[in-house]
Amino acid sequence: MxxxxxxxxxxxxxxxxxxxxxxxxxxxxxxxxxxxxxxxxxxxxxxxxxxxxxxxxxxxxxxxxxxxxxxxxxxxxxxxxxxxxxxxxxxxxxxxxxxxxxxxxxxxxxxxxxxxxxxxxxxxxxxxxxxxxxxxxxxxxxxxxxxxxxxxxxxLYEMDLPKTWEEYLDLLSGKERHETRRKLRRLESAGHVKLRIIEDETDVSVAMDTFMALFRSNRAEKATFMTATVESFFRSLAVGMASAGLLKLFFLDVNDIPAAVAMCFDYNSTIYLYNNGYHRRFSHLSVGLLNTVFSIRESIMLGRKKYSFLRGSERYKDRLAGHPVKxxxxxxxxx
CATH class of the missing domain: 3.40.630 (Aminopeptidase)
Structure with a gap:
């Protein structure tokens, strides 16, 4: 214009x-x-x-x-x-x-x-x-x-990241720390578990096909939100941010099947969790929550300083040690 x-x-x-x-x-x-x-x-x-x-x-x-x-x-x-x-x-x-x-x-x-x-x-x-x-x-x-x-x-919720995974677990309440470890053991017992991180612009298009399928299968309101225009925006955003070196798509695979995905952005030593989804077939394994936990662990390993859950007051953000910012x-x- x-x-x-x-x-x-x-x-x-x-x-x-x-x-x-x-x-x-x-x-x-x-x-x-x-x-x-x-x-x-x-x-x-x-x-x-x-x-x-x-x-x-x-x-x-x-x-x-x-x-x-x-x-x-x-x-x-x-x-x-x-x-x-x-x-x-x-x-x-x-x-x-x-x-x-x-x-x-x-x-x-x-x-x-x-x-x-x-x-x-x-x-x-x-x-x-x-x-x-x-x-x-x-x-x-x-x-x-x-x-x-x-x-x-x-x-919104965010947190300062500690230097180690064990220090992060210590930030959780005793109950949440116990529950997180229990869920991790249950997931590992379900079969072969793998975390994949898609960052390269050449891999984004196919990865976003999987993202869309998991996002829409998650909840009815998410499927309603993801109109054709919004889908086009998400796909273009993934490509544009990957081209700038800012995209991280976290995929959690269970027995080689994509079970959960988190669309994150890596900028200014902060990992931003923008949106996510999971396959309802694996909901009993808490794959959505655990994929977020894995993204936090990876952020710590990368030496990032902050993790932002971004806007929204969902309870899991507080449970995973996020602090509110109005x-x-x-x-x-x-x-």
Whole structure:
């Protein structure tokens, strides 16, 4: 679409650029921007855009100060409101991409530009409660000339990973540790058990056929969610993230039959569990839960620092030592 990809509009310290320019900034070795949010990475947003985001007036707002890049804001304009790119079903949370300790200057430049464009409201959507951007908006709302409101609307779970598997087991409650070991023994007694990890772009297409079959066979609501459009998105996302070196598909095979799958992303020393599924034939072996446990064990072996179960309050996340982080819906009124 012309609005999103073909026009670059200079406006003092702010330029309005094509959304695809995100890729350029991501690969800029001289940039100090913090790319903390998985869902704001160019490989992710490129796939999201191609499936769900082809709407007019979606732009990348680039804020500078004396030729120093302060930050990026992928925004959708609708009347006198702008929205930070978000999608309740696909994107767990969003954030701005800002240089460390430059958040206040970034928002001063962005908000001044938006006001001159007749924008009176910024809908940030879901954002982590521990986001430095949210903290800045709350702290500096007066000097930024705006009113900031936020309220918790959802939760994600994550944990800091210990250095060893045994240390991880010690994080579990006594009951959960006993149950995990018991389930592992039961699985091993069922036959030949193998964990496969698919990462290579050339192997993703066939692997996603299996992912889709296991995902749809899991629960009726999952099958309903996986429409043709969503399936196309998942397949393209797997290929795009694999191409960027960020995909890990964990398959748990029992007697050479795929019993469970977990779609994970490996970024910034964190493993993100995005979605999963399992074959109901093996549900008595707790293959879905144990495949998650195996992905945690593999993350520890790889030396990763964090494991994120992402959005949702399912009980197993707490049982497996995850800690809740609230997601807030944030809105900014530009005075």
């Amino acid at each position: 012309k609005d999103a990809f073909d026009v670059v509009t200079p406006a003092g310290p702010v330029t309005i650029e094509p959304l695809q320019h995100l890729q350029r900034y991501w690969h800029d070795a001289g940039s100090t921007l913090k790319w903390d949010c998985l869902f704001m990475l160019p490989p992710w947003l490129a796939v999201w855009w191609s499936h769900f985001g082809e709407i007019p007036k979606t732009h990348l707002y680039v804020v500078r100060q004396r030729d120093v890049l302060l930050g990026l804001a992928p925004l959708v304009v609708s009347g006198d409101t702008v929205y930070l790119i978000n999608d309740v079903d696909i994107i767990d949370y969003s954030d701005f991409i800002v240089a460390p300790s430059r958040e206040r200057e970034f928002f001063l430049g962005l908000f001044d530009h938006l006001r001159r464009e007749g924008i009176g409201r910024l809908d940030v959507g879901r954002i982590r409660e521990d986001s430095t951007v949210l903290s800045c908006l709350r702290t500096y709302s007066t000097s930024l000339g705006c009113h900031v409101s936020s309220e918790p609307v959802d939760v 997601l807030h819906h944030c809105e900014v009124i530009l005075k």
